[in-house]
Amino acid sequence: MTLSELPARADSAALSRLAASVPTEGDREEIPVEAPYSGDTIQTIPASTDADVSAAVERAREAQKLWADRPISERAEAVLRFHDLVLDERTELLDVAQLESGKARLDAFEEVLDVATTARHYAYRAADYLAPERRKGALPLMTDTRVYRHPIGVVGIVSPWNYPLTLSVSDALPALLAGNAVVLKPAEETPFSALLLRDLLREAGVPDDVFQVVTGRGGEAGAAVVEESDFVCFTGGTETGRTVAERAGANLTDCSLELGGKNPMVVLGDADLEKAVSGAVQGCFTNAGQLCISFERVYVERGVYDEFLDRFVRRTRGLDVGPGYDYGPDVGSLVGPDQLETVERHVEDAVSKGADVLTGGRARPDLGPYFFEPTILTGAREGMKLAREETFGPVVSVEPVESAREAIRLANDSAYGLNASVWTEDGERGREVARQIECGTVNINDAYAAAWASVDAPMGGMKDSGLGRRHGREGFLKYTESQTVAEQRAGAVTEPPDWVPEGWYAEAMTLLLRAMKRLPGVR
Numbered sequence: 001m002t003l004s005e006l007p008a009r010a011d012s013a014a015l016s017r018l019a020a021s022v023p024t025e026g027d028r029e030e031i032p033v034e035a036p037y038s039g040d041t042i043q044t045i046p047a048s049t050d051a052d053v054s055a056a057v058e059r060a061r062e063a064q065k066l067w068a069d070r071p072i073s074e075r076a077e078a079v080l081r082f083h084d085l086v087l088d089e090r091t092e093l094l095d096v097a098q099l100e101s102g103k104a105r106l107d108a109f110e111e112v113l114d115v116a117t118t119a120r121h122y123a124y125r126a127a128d129y130l131a132p133e134r135r136k137g138a139l140p141l142m143t144d145t146r147v148y149r150h151p152i153g154v155v156g157i158v159s160p161w162n163y164p165l166t167l168s169v170s171d172a173l174p175a176l177l178a179g180n181a182v183v184l185k186p187a188e189e190t191p192f193s194a195l196l197l198r199d200l201l202r203e204a205g206v207p208d209d210v211f212q213v214v215t216g217r218g219g220e221a222g223a224a225v226v227e228e229s230d231f232v233c234f235t236g237g238t239e240t241g242r243t244v245a246e247r248a249g250a251n252l253t254d255c256s257l258e259l260g261g262k263n264p265m266v267v268l269g270d271a272d273l274e275k276a277v278s279g280a281v282q283g284c285f286t287n288a289g290q291l292c293i294s295f296e297r298v299y300v301e302r303g304v305y306d307e308f309l310d311r312f313v314r315r316t317r318g319l320d321v322g323p324g325y326d327y328g329p330d331v332g333s334l335v336g337p338d339q340l341e342t343v344e345r346h347v348e349d350a351v352s353k354g355a356d357v358l359t360g361g362r363a364r365p366d367l368g369p370y371f372f373e374p375t376i377l378t379g380a381r382e383g384m385k386l387a388r389e390e391t392f393g394p395v396v397s398v399e400p401v402e403s404a405r406e407a408i409r410l411a412n413d414s415a416y417g418l419n420a421s422v423w424t425e426d427g428e429r430g431r432e433v434a435r436q437i438e439c440g441t442v443n444i445n446d447a448y449a450a451a452w453a454s455v456d457a458p459m460g461g462m463k464d465s466g467l468g469r470r471h472g473r474e475g476f477l478k479y480t481e482s483q484t485v486a487e488q489r490a491g492a493v494t495e496p497p498d499w500v501p502e503g504w505y506a507e508a509m510t511l512l513l514r515a516m517k518r519l520p521g522v523r
């Protein structure tokens, strides 16, 4: 399909309505939003200022109190209604996400799957997570100790452009269920997916001011969200994450940071190569490689290296790259000129320093302004940009290794630690290798979806890939303040009664401590 034949699916009147719905305190500069498939401006959105963000946070703070007072069952019902609306309205969501990110339709559909799965999981688990818990008291039988969970208040979410549906709302759902309000600042490139999801949350019964979207630039609107919120959930690049953490730290505001990666894939000699090759294609080229958990380094045991590489190159050459608002093309566009520039720079630098391009390696302006071919390189070495920096594009280096041990050493030789995968027919060996890889998630015989879609289990980065976790209990409880309430029913923990000499008391407590160490029920 040529660009002129490609209709922009999303209705422009709907986009204007969404842009006009961003609340501002006055007239604001308008930021153009581009369709990466064509490079055309599809709409503009307001550049929200500090004053706009302050007003949004103030409204959110007021609305949060009533929202938190609702029974958890009501909040969960709203999230389950949202789950259904997301599935019902998937066509419009897919059109808008594709329009502003340039991704392939199946990549956009992965986001719909993720949002619905996360909504279902947390809606059914929230009551458990929030239930008061009894904990062991200071003195057996005499101290009744319970832990309560309170919402933190206003959660500020700052999100990137690569998964505009998932990363706008999937982290917001547990925050809302825990009784918080949310103010979201989506990426400048992809505000409309977030605004559309906001409307679906409203339709599902989440009050207007409990989930708000402010638009605009990171250094202004994003920084103001970080400054004003009671908890910050940030997803984006590691350098931006450091700035966000510094500001949050100065305010003593807690935060979670989901940052970049340079993710390794390890293929052991006994792997099913057909499955491993499919995993490599998916893990390297989904979303044109603009996926925080995609692979940019593949290490293959020498005995199967040639065969793996040969099949991987053949499968990659067969990928259908191009624009399309229907299911079909395998690989879509990069999001914009900056991303294309980084990808081209990394490939040129590697080639100039001796790397071999086995397939791809070129931009494809004939398909659209920001398309780049899925690219496989070998001979990546220290000193090349792509050896250590995140490329965040459809570019991967494949290298042979002599043993699993060498693969583990190379996998860990990175400042990042987000996601990895290990391919082997021996599950036990796979787990043993996985445990030695310094990444927050490791998939065995799957690229990334096995760990990511296990929403009950924590997901996040070690080392420079982040702080804190999303998903599971960890991804819910971070949005709560714990409060310990301990009732002393008899005696006092550290005060002897008046009639007991202090020396006797000290001896009696010493005996008690010795006994407590030995009694399984109380230690």
Ligand code: NAD
Residues within 6 Å of the ligand: 158, 159, 160, 161, 162, 163, 167, 185, 186, 187, 188, 216, 217, 218, 219, 220, 221, 222, 223, 224, 226, 235, 236, 237, 238, 240, 241, 243, 244, 257, 258, 259, 260, 261, 291, 292, 390, 392, 418, 461, 465, 466
């Ligand atoms: P980015 O860091 O440039 O921007 C992310 C968001 O932060 C945007 O909304 C931006 O406007 C905002 N921002 C920029 N400067 C800010 C500031 N000073 N204060 C507050 N907010 C600010 O990242 P990007 O280019 O949009 O996204 C790509 C990066 O995100 C990659 O490094 C990728 O690995 C990472 N990422 C990580 C995950 C994860 O879960 N770990 C998921 C997706 C993307």
